[in-house]
């Protein structure tokens with residue numbers, strides 16, 4: 001088996017040199033899915049995984065715009081249309097200086113399997129730009145978004161490809177992107193998700209990824225007759241996903257003690273309560289400040305520059321910032337401190353060695369493609385409401401989100417439960433997602 005996996009990976013590596021994040025994401029899937037393919041005649045010998053790792057289409061384009069000083073700036077725009085076997089391409093846009101093909105292809109590949117897990121009819125895609133939104137004026141953000149959309153608009157559409165937010169793309173950016181799309185197409189459609197409530201957005205979409213990550217952790221805890229009540233929780237990041245993961249964690253009676261950004265983390269031993277979280281939301285979303293400012297307001301907390309929060313003792317850790325933010329050392333620290341639940345709000349935040357350490361320790365570990373699927377699932381619910389031209393209540397959307405997260409959990413157990421009772425959520429999520437996409441691809445022929 002190892003030689004089959006190695007043969008497959010050698011080919012993928014040869015074709016995708018200099019794409020370490022993409023290769024990392026593919027290898028994790030190959031390790032769990034290839035043994036399954038070999039065991040199942042309907043998938044064997046059809047190069048199905050090889051087809052899945054090749055994007056259906058990669059778009060790359062120039063994004064020129066003029067900054068506030070009058071200088072012409074040139075960024076790169078991308079959209080990876082990865083797989084449309086079960087529905088139109090669907091996935092976020094990331095604006096961050098590190099964005100490149102490798103990162104977007106890893107995200108698009110993960111998205112294909114994640115979207116399949118949601119049970120909703122969505123294919124997978126991802127896009128973005130190496131544009132850095134930090135310290136840009138509102139006018140600069142708008143002009144950048146308009147330039148970006150003035151090319152992207154010809155490739156997307158409500159039945160073709162429906163982008164949404166990711167790192168650096170929130171409600172403000174979706175608004176500017178939507179406005180430009182509408183102007184160019186002269187059409188008001190649900191072409192983007194994460195829209196504002198008065199122009200086609202869905203209630204709970206802003207909260208969905210963070211809430212979903214916590215709902216998934218709740219389902220894992222229930223397998224051990226446990227709950228969030230009284231637990232100590234460390235969270236990384238302080239953006240959209242981290243904020244709402246913290247909100248739901250607090251609502252469930254647990255204590256959130258950390259948040260972070262790329263500068264460092266804050267540790268509040270007394271717990272970040274609702275009032276403190278409101279301060280963080282205003283600081284990050286309206287003032288666009290740094291998490292270090294938390295300690296000026298709450299001096300009992302401490303700020304640790306240049307580090308990640310994984311050395312802080314906790315029961316549950318929710319990595320909600322970015323890829324590869326938990327390495328083997330971090331994993332060892334988490335385990336040594338008694339952490340027994342990891343639910344990933346971010347995409348691929350744990351390095352492979354960290355994942356293996358969690359699995360060897362038999363803790364409850366959920367990979368992002370399962371645990372953070374609530375965001376895109378609620379995007380799917382936004383698309384349904386747009387198509388039906390109706391608006392569901394907060395309760396209705398939240399109920400559907402809970403149901404979807406609980407179904408994903410069940411599906412992970414179906415394919416991931418081992419003879420000794422341990423649930424390998426990585427295997428479960430990868431195979432469950434693979435089966436759905438592979439069946440559709442096989443039915444549709446070699447296209």
Ligand code: NDP
Pocket residue numbers: 165166167168169170209237238239240241242260261262263320321322323345346347372373375376
């Ligand atoms: P935001 O832009 O709202 O927040 C990102 C947070 O992560 C910020 O606190 C940011 O800090 C931090 N961060 C970003 N890059 C780095 C880095 N290289 N090192 C350390 N910290 C970093 O993004 P989201 O909250 O939307 O996304 C967070 C994660 O969740 C990403 O992995 C994303 O792919 C994933 N995700 C998002 C979904 C969504 O619906 N938004 C859905 C599913 C997954 P700083 O401000 O310093 O950059």
Ligand code: 2IT
Pocket residue numbers: 090091092093111114162163164165166193347372373375376377379
């Ligand atoms: O990684 C993700 O799932 C997202 N950024 C959300 C994608 C979406 O289309 O809502």
